[in-house]
Amino acid sequence: MDIRYASHPREVKSFDTSRLREEFLINTLFAANEVKMVYSHVDRFIVGGVVPVDKALQLEANKKDMAADYFLERREIGIINIGARGTVTVDGTVYTMDNKDGLYIGLGAKEITFASDNAAEPAKFYFNSTPAHATYPTVKIAISEASPTHLGSITNSNERTIYRYIHTGGVKSCQLVMGMTLLKPGNMWNTMPSHTHNRRSEVYLYFDMPEDGVVFHMMGEPQETRHLVMRNEQAAISPSWSIHSGVGTSNYTFIWGMAGENQIFEDMDAVAMKDLK
Template structure:
């Protein structure tokens, strides 16, 4: 069973008038990772698709998605898949890839249908692509690690980069995840934005009681969305994206847009935030 939802782009002037429910309806994604289901959200922000596949009694195949206007979802797209569950198997282009927890599979344009096998819990990201790069399984030890922050400011964390020019070639999709040390909860403060690229977040490794307060909006018009475990946020290019949790957590970040320069960001001074 598959479900596809479309989310349209929202301008900052409209967004600043939204109440809590309108913010959630447009930028928050819940209901992912349902056993036996494939769920996709097609966004109008750089045409990024995000979603999940949780095979149960039988494999789940991802092939035709009407929203892309092509016979196969990967006909003019690339894809990144993160497994946040037990080790599983993904088959694509006649090859099978055993993917462990925390590993990422990059799938190049034109690779064909993708089949997800149990018992993995697969987070899916896809963006339009102009070139076909090879499909590649990226293990944790092969990813690029950047350690930042410290315990005193409650932001000691490691950024693990998978779809990054130094690790795996892609057209426009950047992808990885950030893990917090125990006692640290703050991500990216001072905040930043990059009007050249949108971003999406999946928050996971939270307990049932934990929440993350995701901050968004223009710097002078900030808003927040409360996020639970395995829920996602669609972050517009014009918006800051920062978060603080009630405990340590992990989040998968992904970007699509004009470039693949991870450091291309516009910092926001603390005094500008309101």
């Protein structure tokens, strides 16, 4: 398990490109027949990817880093499939997961396995996990049944559709909030005008990008902005003091996950465009 530590904003001002990427970019999450994980000390987030090609893969606790007998002994998890059809089995119950379907699993589930329906077109399961103090029911969130919210405009290059999976008005959790934003063709910007939320951290996964496409992910304090050049299926850790906006060379999709003091989606500190530096 890759371990990432928290960074003070005063330190980050002096980071060069390599150090910035080392601290905040998750370069590789998806590898055939592997479960890959990054543990962030920012709100104790675990970010992971699972690609079961020709065998089922089990989600297991890293005992050295987690000091747990099983992964959800003290945690909850949200999973979204960004690949072809597959299944997630939770303590014997099988959940079929089509592309962009989600699944919430609460504290205490012991056996979680991932499988693909077709090895030639494997599923790709992306997950966010956070500490939990109470058990909420396991719930599948089918993209076909989710209520989309349409925002933005082509004029501002940010026409997009937001799907909220795990949130106060939908599937309940202890602290995890998770959803997905799809930009329409011809649109490139996300989360601009930007904001911070000092009560929550966030992780973005960018995907559905062409092979030669990139997203410039903006981060840093509003008056000390930096950027990460990101490619398909890479993720960025965004601490609570940082903005988290992006602009791509084409439209793309991203999954956002949040953890921290509250779960209120609208709780954010807006940054005026004139104040960005």
